[in-house]
Amino acid sequence: MPTRRQALGLALAAGLAPSVVRAQATQTWRPDRPIRLIVPFAPGGSNDIVGRIVAEAAGQVLGQPIVVENRAGAGSVIGAEHVARAAPDGTTVLINSSHSTVPAIVARVPYRTVEDFVGVAVAGFSPHVLVASARLPAQTAQELVALLKANPGRYNLATAGIGSGVHVAAELFRSTTRVEIEPVHYRGGGPSVAALVAGEAQVGTPTMASSIGQVRGGGLRALAVLAEQRSPALPDVPSAPEAGLPALIHEEFFPILAPAGTPAPVLAALGAAFREAIGQSAPKLVEMAGVSPRAGFETPEQVMALVREGVDRYTAILRAAGVQPE
Structure with a gap:
C-alpha cells in the first residue's frame, strides 16, 4: 500500500493533471525557425x-x-x-x-x-485596372475599344500568365467588348507591366498593385478601374461603369x-x-x-x-x- 505521503502525491498529481493539460493545449505556438x-x-x-x-x-x-x-x-x-x-x-x-x-x-x-x-x-x-501603353493614341476606354475593333488582331493583351487573375480579367475584357486582341502570357505581373511600359504589349488588365506605380508615374495610361466605384488609390481614374464598360468588373x-x-x-x-x-x-x-x-x-x-x-x-x-x- 502507498504511504500517506505517496497517496497525497498521487492525489495532487491527479488533481493537477487536467490543469496541466489545459495549459499545454492553450499554449500559443511559436515558430523556432524562419x-x-x-x-x-x-x-x-x-x-x-x-x-x-x-x-x-x-x-x-x-x-x-x-x-x-x-x-x-x-x-x-x-x-x-x-x-x-x-x-x-x-x-x-x-x-x-x-x-x-x-x-x-x-x-x-x-x-x-x-x-x-x-x-x-x-x-x-483589389480591383484590376484597364491600362494602355502610353504610346497608344486612345485616351479613354471607349476610344481604346474603337481602336481595337478598327484593327483586329493588331495589338497584344498582356497577362501575368495562364490561369492568373490578370488572365481572367483579360478574357472578361475580350468577351464583354468583343474585340479581337491577342493575349500574351508573361511570367508574372511585374514582367507583364514591364512589357506594357516598353510597348512590347499595348493593352493590359493588370492588378492595381503591380501597375499603380507606372500609372502614377505616367508609364501607363489607366482607362478604367474594374470596379463599381472609383478606387481611393487612383481617385482620378473612372470606374468601369463610368468608362462605359459596366460588365467589366473584376477584383482579386x-x-x-x-x-x-x-x-x-x-x-x-x-x-x-x-x-x-x-x-x-x-x-x-x-x-x-x-x-x-x-x-x-x-x-x-x-x-x-x-x-x-x-x-x-x-x-x-x-x-x-x-x-x-x-
Whole structure:
C-alpha cells in the first residue's frame, strides 16, 4: 500500500493533471525557425508586393522572420504545388491571388485546389485596372475599344500568365467588348507591366498593385478601374461603369494558405499574426498596392469558402469567354 505521503502525491498529481493539460493545449505556438512565404510569381507583381508588406509585420508578431520566396511558373502552379507538398508544420505558407483561377485554366492540376490547403488569412481585395501603353493614341476606354475593333488582331493583351487573375480579367475584357486582341502570357505581373511600359504589349488588365506605380508615374495610361466605384488609390481614374464598360468588373483577393494537415494551434497562431499584420499594414496596402483589407475572414473555414466561391466564379467567366482548360 502507498504511504500517506505517496497517496497525497498521487492525489495532487491527479488533481493537477487536467490543469496541466489545459495549459499545454492553450499554449500559443511559436515558430523556432524562419517561415517561408511562397509567392508563385516573379518579383514585382501584386502577390510579391502584398506578400512583402504583410510578411515583415507578421514576422515581428511571430518572433521569426518571414522570408518571401518567388517560385514562378505555370500560372502559379509550381509555387502552389510546392506548398501543397510541404510539411504541414507552419513554416511554409502561400499567397496566391490566382489560386481560384487555376482549375478553370489548367486541365491537370497536380494538387487539389481546396482539399490540399487550409486557410490562414486574406490580405485584402483589389480591383484590376484597364491600362494602355502610353504610346497608344486612345485616351479613354471607349476610344481604346474603337481602336481595337478598327484593327483586329493588331495589338497584344498582356497577362501575368495562364490561369492568373490578370488572365481572367483579360478574357472578361475580350468577351464583354468583343474585340479581337491577342493575349500574351508573361511570367508574372511585374514582367507583364514591364512589357506594357516598353510597348512590347499595348493593352493590359493588370492588378492595381503591380501597375499603380507606372500609372502614377505616367508609364501607363489607366482607362478604367474594374470596379463599381472609383478606387481611393487612383481617385482620378473612372470606374468601369463610368468608362462605359459596366460588365467589366473584376477584383482579386489575396488568400494566405498553408498545407492541409497543419495543426489547429499552428493555424491559430499564423492566422492571428497575419491578421494583426494586415491591420497594421492597411494604410500601406492601400497606398502602395490599392489593396483594401476586409473583415469576415477570421477562420480557416471562412478563407477556404472564399477560395471555393472564386473557383466557381472564375470558371464561369472563362467558360463564357470560350476558354477551356489546357
